[in-house]
Amino acid sequence: MAREDERTRNAPSARLYRHVIDVLRAEIEGAVLRPGDRLPSEKRLVERFNVSRLTIREAVIGLEILGLVEPRHGSGVFVRSNRVTQAAQAGSLDIGPVELIEARRIVEVQTAALAALEATDEQIAAMRDILADMDKEERAEGSAEWIADRVFHLAIARASQNAVLAMMVEAMWDLRRRSPLSHEMLERIARAGQTPRIADHHRILEAIEKRDPAAARRAMRAHLDRVMADLLDFTELEAKERVSTEIAHRRETARRRAAL
Amino acid sequence: MAREDERTRNAPSARLYRHVIDVLRAEIEGAVLRPGDRLPSEKRLVERFNVSRLTIREAVIGLEILGLVEPRHGSGVFVRSNRVTQAAQAGSLDIGPVELIEARRIVEVQTAALAALEATDEQIAAMRDILADMDKEERAEGSAEWIADRVFHLAIARASQNAVLAMMVEAMWDLRRRSPLSHEMLERIARAGQTPRIADHHRILEAIEKRDPAAARRAMRAHLDRVMADLLDFTELEAKERVSTEIAHRRETARRRAAL
DNA sequence: TGCGGCAACTCATCAGACAAGTCAATGCAG
């Protein structure tokens, strides 16, 4: 009961190895230590950080689990290269929007088909109302459009008559809201996107009304594929920008090294 | 290529703390240790695993970085609670086992296919270990077989390299445990079932090892279809029994009333 | 020159010690 309060009160864990991890991580990510490089030996790190070898060891293990580093017995500790695996290996705290859409596609395509089979007349009527509201709101202010979006998709999930699937869909939308990364990005895309989401939604509802699972599945898939495509376009644009700054940075590094 | 095999085969080269992490992680994810619980003290873990306290400490740090656990100085190491699971807990309706299997079928069939595409060699090796443990445990005591089951399916979900899907799968297994209805029923079926789950699991892993998404999808689908079939058989049987006891009860009541 | 073997260096693990934080039971003062 009071357990939760205690936990929140528990101040920032001031464990020593945390500090060492933070510093080394910064150096790895800041390209001071580059992939393939060997970290200074434990002995030297002891001198540098003024802590015992144990603490250094703990920090190295932390970095290993984060996927940043790979100790080799008898040889040294080496910086890992693959960025993708390192993100996957760490218990990635923030959820990527691509993952989210991919997961939604898997679950919601099926819920749409099930809903076409099993939705009650009341549920279909409710969906119709929601869509009508969305039409109206779109003309008014698009500030919180995603809320209506969420409600619509949740209504479909509930109409699948499977409480577990409904929970999953709800959880995924919650995830989106909780993850700053995903939420902001998807929000911006939705705002800027030319995607006729409303038309997508109408097509989905239409298929459900006709009790046509195949059509419902198709419509939902098309919808989420479009969202994903928008997302990837957007990501690509952003990535290109990042790449050019990255390359600029590498060029600078090479110049400095050549000057020696 | 042959090096990969050597490395995976080379079990002793795996650091000790890895093993401790794997076991404790399995217990946390298998819900032997539940959120808020305190882990055994380092001293007791030393005795249990027959390693030094240093190794235990390293494992605890690993679990901490994975976000599974939270050490509190002077008090103990506590299991953290999962966010998605908590959300699911809020809507505390009881979940039917049929719904659960249906939802799992939708999600896990796809995670298996994705895992066949994207699993790292380490992840595949881990799955192999889990299956080997299951083989051993099956011969010993079948008390907590479902824990290994859960861990295996979770490993696949994680190998899909989609954190959202992994969360969903984890949440569904938590749902199962939390729902007395589902848990007990599925447990009994597993115990009594003639289903060669082990063989199913081996087929799934084999497909993933071969990097064959279609086969993985097929194997997982077959597996869950079998579980579903067992469940339905069992439900039918139980329903029939209930009917006969019901009728027996009515007969008794009628007799008593007639005796008046 | 070529190669085996040795030595130095690395990580991996163990054992024991002490500091510091937590928590509950105990005992004393009011």
Added chain:
DNA sequence: CTGCATTGACTTGTCTGATGAGTTGCCGCA
């Protein structure tokens, strides 16, 4: 009897020193 301070057992955090085992490079020998 109640409330509060103390104490003591238990826990994690950190340090020290020692041994084992794998890697690597150098040196001397053939």
